[in-house]
Amino acid sequence: GQQLNQSPQSMFIQEGEDVSMNCTSSSIFNTWLWYKQEPGEGPVLLIALYKAGELTSNGRLTAQFGITRKDSFLNISASIPSDVGIYFCAGRGSQGNLIFGKGTKLSVKP
Amino acid sequence: EAQVTQNPRYLITVTGKKLTVTCSQNMNHEYMSWYRQDPGLGLRQIYYSMNVEVTDKGDVPEGYKVSRKEKRNFPLILESPSPNQTSLYFCASSSSGAVGIYGYTFGSGTRLTVV
Numbered sequence: 143g144q145q146l147n148q149s150p151q152s153m154f155i156q157e158g159e160d161v162s163m164n165c166t167s168s169s170i171f172n173t174w175l176w177y178k179q180e181p182g183e184g185p186v187l188l189i190a191l192y193k194a195g196e197l198t199s200n201g202r203l204t205a206q207f208g209i210t211r212k213d214s215f216l217n218i219s220a221s222i223p224s225d226v227g228i229y230f231c232a233g234r235g236s237q238g239n240l241i242f243g244k245g246t247k248l249s250v251k252p
Numbered sequence: 253e254a255q256v257t258q259n260p261r262y263l264i265t266v267t268g269k270k271l272t273v274t275c276s277q278n279m280n281h282e283y284m285s286w287y288r289q290d291p292g293l294g295l296r297q298i299y300y301s302m303n304v305e306v307t308d309k310g311d312v313p314e315g316y317k318v319s320r321k322e323k324r325n326f327p328l329i330l331e332s333p334s335p336n337q338t339s340l341y342f343c344a345s346s347s348s349g350a351v352g353i354y355g356y357t358f359g360s361g362t363r364l365t366v367v
Contacts, residue, residue: 175355184342184358239285240356244294
């Protein structure tokens with residue numbers, strides 16, 4: 143089936159640093175989504191991307207839909223302690239369902 | 253408040269004892285889905301439903317059943333739970349539109365332990 147490769151698996155950064163994570167696939171996706179999961183909660187949608195090449199921002203977060211439609215990245219600028227959590231990319235599969243990457247666990251040192 | 257509600261939040265059960273995890277959404281969404289989350293494996297889809305009476309298998313359907321008799325409810329049934337079904341389960345729902353799925357809204361999760 144369709145799969146997403148998300149990297150890095152985990153990150154330990156200092157408060158104030160910028161963060162970058164990405165997802166790649168061997169398949170084309172028509173929609174890319176980025177979610178954040180905090181401890182004890184379900185994932186919450188951060189950014190949705192619908193067009194190849196699209197660049198979208200949500201506060202300090204910026205995500206791009208790769209031009210080949212096989213990749214996407216998420217950047218977080220000037221990280222703060224509340225950015226801690228697991229970030230998931232997701233692509234809309236051929237059946238209309240969402241396929242998730244394995245997540246990037248972000249830890250921020252004050 | 254628009255939400256997806258799962259119950260229970262925590263459940264400890266014994267091997268072989270049938271159980272049902274309920275999921276309900278109040279957003280009139282067509283799509284509903286169940287995922288399990290395990291360390292290092294991310295979110296894996298169990299079953300999904302594109303509308304009432306329409307369900308399909310996800311990536312890891314073995315040992316699970318679902319039903320979609322009403323638009324708002326999508327229960328997950330474990331007929332004979334086994335320890336390898338110990339996991340964190342999430343229900344999610346979504347509307348569809350001209351540009352496709354807008355993204356799932358997730359419930360708060362059900363942590364299931366099978367002993």
